[in-house]
Amino acid sequence: MATDKLIVTNIGALKAKYGARLAAVRKALATLAAADRARGLSTKLVAIDSAAQMRAAGGRPVNTVRDQRGAKAAIDVLYRKHRPHYLLILGAQDVVPHVALTNPISMQDDPDEDAVVPSDLPYACEAPWSRDPARFLGPTRVIGRVPDEVGASDPALLLKLLAIAARHQARERALYDEPFVLSAKSWRASTQLSVRSIFGASTPVITSPPHGPSWTRAQLAPRVHFINCHGGTLSPLYQGEERKRVNGEDVPAFHDAHHSTKLRAKVSEGTVIAAECCYGAALYDPLVAQDAPAICTTYLSEGAYGFFGSTTIAYGPSEGNGQADLICRYFVEAVLAGSSLGRAAVEARQRFIAQFSHLDPSDLKTAAQFLLLGDPSVHAVCPAAHALARSRAVARATRSGSLRPGARNFRRERIVRTGRNLARTVGAAVPSKQRTPAAVLRLLEELALESGLRDATHLAYRVAFPSGAKAVSSPEIESSRRARTVHVLKGRRAQADDGNPAWTALIATVEGREVVHLRRVHSR
């Protein structure tokens, strides 16, 4: 019998955390499998640390919880054997590890604070083990992670999330029409653009300051939450920001916007959250830092079906849309169109990657850092059914077994085709020591002068394409790609009185000696 949904976990790690209470987890998994069966899904649990189960699949068990390479190999083997429509990773990173990908930003002169990017993207891809995020630009698998509490000895959170997944129900689209949109005040323009695209021009955006972090149940009742605020590592708090003039200088003022301890009993069952915040989906041990759980796990334990967020520092413009704005928007759009949460996540990743010829380092980090927390097979929103599906003849044929709906197979076929095409064709910018052509440097320096940049530094990248890209491009495209480089002049703006931010990058894409694309990016 085919496996529709494969649940992978490390039973030894769960046993080490929960001891005898692992029996309760097994019972909750059995309840989920029974609920799946009633929905027409066959579900199978496999332990990646089980020698017998891994041998049966032609693979090897993982040695330790930290064995990222082993976990990737085990999941690849299991995926190839079972070809499931959904892959559910059960447990936080101290049960099944994220893959610590190289942070593409860390190769720059002025890196961000993330040493690595903990990612589930490699598990969604057919590409073999690597720490290079550029190897994982072709996701083909519908995956999600149902986390337990990091470092816990009580499985309460996991039991709750499994029970919510088991009893979940898809709801009418109309129940997801009105979102709760929360934005840092200084990013309002960008957030407005995102939610207008999804929900329409009249969608209200609540800004912080002045609002938050105490919300009423009515305010949090909407079943889509779209959040564009600051987040910090090991923090149960998201913060808003506004720019203020103090002694003639443009300075940020931060404001508490959202706190995990203020969510209790206010979240509607079935809520889906897309959070652009830095560390929005980072899982941590509540005891380590502030004795308060993460916002993401609190949402899920309060009845949310899925949380789409970032494990690390995220990127996005203050005006216009880019990086985190786009991948979150694509996720919500797919959920509203009736995709399962897992399909929405893979479609968001694919759509984000597909818009580029090549990804620059911040785009690459975005593709790697966003992940789905939640059961990937859950449909929050009912797909709109055709009238034919309601006919008596169709009902009879389905009951008799002469009609076996195969639309999900077609969708998986499309996702695999799209992912493989992306893996074969999309390039990524990689740091290079090559010199910036004199004319390009002159142009960038003139722009730097106009933009009021100080202490500017140069960065150069070559653009690397996978070998398969050649097969699907013309000789002209090949020749332009070979000659393509990216040159960045990055510096601080004088703290002028125009309210503009303090950091600016001028980015020139060059083919040969010609500048073919130019953009200016501001920090907040």
Next chain:
Amino acid sequence: MSKTVRLEGHVTRKRVNPGSKSDHLAVVLVCATGEFTLRRQGGAPFGDTALDALVGKRVRASGVVSAGQFIVSQHEVLGDA
């Protein structure tokens, strides 16, 4: 599981994470093992004004390090840097 560490160094202000959603002027501990953005345990990740008083001082502190941040549970001021 993050381990508690003790670090000693001087405190300054520095722009961190340029161009990202976390781009800001942070209070940073500069010590022999590197630079860490300072945060108080229970304090906000951004704009915690209680840390301003440490700028220009030499401090010894204990806490946990995560993603380039030093989340301080205890500290003592050793004097001016």
